[in-house]
Amino acid sequence: MKKSLTILTIFLLLSTTLLGCNPKQLSNLPSLPSSNIPYTENGLSYMAKVDAKSFYFYKDGQWQKEFIKGVNMGVGVPGKFPGEMAVTKDEYLRWFKYIGDMKANTLRVYTILSPVFYDAFYEYNQTAKNKIFLIQGLWINEDDMLKYQNAYAPQILDTMKEDTKKIIGVLHGNTTIAPEPGHASGTYTKD
Numbered sequence: 001m002k003k004s005l006t007i008l009t010i011f012l013l014l015s016t017t018l019l020g021c022n023p024k025q026l027s028n029l030p031s032l033p034s035s036n037i038p039y040t041e042n043g044l045s046y047m048a049k050v051d052a053k054s055f056y057f058y059k060d061g062q063w064q065k066e067f068i069k070g071v072n073m074g075v076g077v078p079g080k081f082p083g084e085m086a087v088t089k090d091e092y093l094r095w096f097k098y099i100g101d102m103k104a105n106t107l108r109v110y111t112i113l114s115p116v117f118y119d120a121f122y123e124y125n126q127t128a129k130n131k132i133f134l135i136q137g138l139w140i141n142e143d144d145m146l147k148y149q150n151a152y153a154p155q156i157l158d159t160m161k162e163d164t165k166k167i168i169g170v171l172h173g174n175t176t177i178a179p180e181p182g183h184a185s186g187t188y189t190k191d
Helices: 002-019 089-101 115-127 142-148 154-171
Strands: 039-041 044-046 048-050 055-059 062-066 070-073 106-109 133-136 175-177 186-188
Touching: 089 115, 115 186, 133 154, 142 154, 154 175
Parallel strands: 070 106, 106 133
Antiparallel strands: 039 044, 048 055, 055 062, 175 186
């Protein structure tokens, strides 16, 4: 159940992020030619989709299967707790270079990270030969899962909806998150 909910959430976030962009924003995605025109169906334009087994990107007028070579990234560094969000922009840039050097094309994070992560991610992809896609995860409070014993409990779904809105603001660089212990906060400006 938890795995299915996580996969569904990632798909929804990826879809919402890609579908919520205008075509000019979509043309700047990594690995996609800037002249690429999005696929349009029933008034909806998009450049990526998934099925039960594969990811596809709309390139050169057709859907092309893309093999995801990914890295799962946490935020823990020696001597610090993950909730401290202690990784610096320079460290992220160094990590992204290593990830690109090993030809990975996708990075997955489990929760909203600090603004320096998104700043570094944007900066890296502006000049990198091997650009990286981001799969943004949504952290679900496991204590609530234990408390309600139902992933569809209204309290859990309401929190997920609010957190999804917050993530969309983060990914589009137009939100500020107030400080909360153990969570990222700050002003997010990179789209």
